[in-house]
Amino acid sequence: MVLLLLLLVSLSFGKVFYAKWDDAVSPIMLEYVKRNIAEAEKEGGSLFVLELNTPGGLETSMRQIIQEFQRTPLPVVVYVYPPGGRAASAGAIITVSADVAVMAPGTNIGAAHPVQVGGERMEEAVKEKALQDMLAFVRSIAKEKGRNQEVLERMVKESISLTPDEALKDGVIDLIAVDRADLLQKLDGRKVKKHGKEIVIRTSGVAVIDVQESLRESFLRVITNPTVAYMLLLIGFYGIFFELYNPGSIIPGAVGVVSLLLGLYGLGIIGINWLGLLLILAGILLLVLELVTPTFGGLAIAGVIALAIGSLVLISPDSPYGDIPVSVIATMVFATAFFFLVAGRLGLKAQKRKKMTGYEELIGEEGEAITDFKGGKGKVFIKGEIWNAISQDDIKKEDKVLVEEVRGLTLYVRKVR
Known part of the structure; x- marks a missing residue:
């Protein structure tokens, strides 16, 4: 009876879908996140967790990932992990856009100044336009998620980077968790607001589903x-x-x-x-x-x-x-x-090289006369074999000869002078 009750409670709380991304922010990451959020919604998930370690990446992919976070009715947690990992540039903005932003000790977040990927230099006007666009974007995130707008703007303008303690103190993240178990424990019972509703996160006794990359995503990451x-x-x-x-x-x-x-x-x-x-x-x-x-x-x-x-x-x-x-x-x-x-x-x-087959391969080969030629006829030794030969030259025994033509089993040769 107790086990049945625990099962019913677990089912009522849904499932925690746990994803991991340890690479640049790219269209492949977008596909991975989008596919797994959709899977979590379809399978009755109650929470989507993204364990993140990234140096940053494409702004377009970053914005679309954040749109997925905003669209889904599921609470989204981004956890910067493992120790030594980071959420830099686009990764920093993805982290702070989550419903709950968490970091592990030994990680860092920030350095979100927009740059032009590809090596080309940005003109000052274009650079300023990109900067202002990004600043407006992080201000909207700060307002929606209740984060420190001033610090987020400094991440973009000054490329500052913060430790977990600094980020928590400055209101950039919500929690610090040592590992996955600690993360799930601290999330249990936490309240978040999403789409005008208050949601209580339940992780205690809830099934945790580890999501994997698809074969396509793994292949695209390689290339x-x-x-x-x-x-x-x-x-x-x-x-x-x-x-x-x-x-x-x-x-x-x-x-x-x-x-x-x-x-x-x-x-x-x-x-x-x-x-x-x-x-x-x-x-x-x-x-x-x-x-x-x-x-x-x-x-x-x-x-x-x-x-x-x-x-x-x-x-x-x-x-x-x-x-x-x-x-x-x-x-x-x-x-x-x-x-x-x-x-x-x-x-x-x-x-x-001239392509020849059969006896024709002898054309152009040199050999040696093994008899004096009489009446234009004699015998020659070429490529380990003795052949009947005809020539218009006066050829004596031991003279060097060159094959010019092959007719049947007879070679037409000339004297090498």
């Missing part, structure tokens, strides 16, 4: 890693180049096109410096020109330099997605130069 996207881009060029110089291979071309598209998609989400991409394209073009019209290394050197500089500036150092390690860039630049100049040259040489 939006700057290093992976960069390597996919270059692999795409390799495959397409190989297909163009070896028509009909199919597989290299297909792999190249798919890799190039995935790389461009990932880099598009990350935000890139387009000058860097153009330099990479120019570098590869110069390497190809060196391959087909040798200039004794001039174009190759220029191509390697353009490729290296383009790779270094491709991702902005301010990008929340991180940058491409110099060791990876050096390895890929060397591999690209090797591929186009060495492997590519061998491929071209093989392609240009």
Whole structure:
């Protein structure tokens, strides 16, 4: 009877849906949050918790995530965790927009000044416009959630960052929780206002559902890693180049096109410096020109330099997605130069070589006469075999001969002078 009563109480309180995000704020995070909030609503959830650790990210994704928080009838908790983690930039604004904002000891929040992802410089007028727009946005959040407007504005204008104790003291967050168990305990019985109603959060004895990333979301997170996207881009060029110089291979071309598209998609989400991409394209073009019209290394050197500089500036150092390690860039630049100049040259040489089958492969081969030619006829030794041969030259035994034609089992040769 007691167990049945506890079950009924648990069901009446619904379920806590617990999500985790440890990456940049991006369209993938938006999809993850949106899907799981919808799932929580469908499955009778009573609370949605987002455990967050992020360096920030795209403003457009941030705003849409906050819109999801505002739309759902479920109370939303954002918990900055683990210790050493952070809710920076867009992540800070997502945190303070939650119905309950919580931080773990050893974390930090703030540094929300708007920046242009991609490496381009913002004009002063555009920068000021973006700043004022963001300030208005955080003022509206502060008013709705009862947070300290002045401190939130300083996060945006001055890029200040706060510890959990400072954030709690200044009215930026609501709670400090050591871990998940502590968080759920402190949330139990807490009241929040949402859509004009007062909601009492119940977490004691309530089922906690850990939500996972979908296969699609996991895959998209992989290809939006700057290093992976960069390597996919270059692999795409390799495959397409190989297909163009070896028509009909199919597989290299297909792999190249798919890799190039995935790389461009990932880099598009990350935000890139387009000058860097153009330099990479120019570098590869110069390497190809060196391959087909040798200039004794001039174009190759220029191509390697353009490729290296383009790779270094491709991702902005301010990008929340991180940058491409110099060791990876050096390895890929060397591999690209090797591929186009060495492997590519061998491929071209093989392609240009005259294709022959059967006895015709003897054309152009050198051998040795093993008899004197009489009446234009004699025997020659070529590639380990003795052949009947005909020649218009006066050939003596041990003279070197060159095969010019093959007719049946007879070779037509001339004397190597």
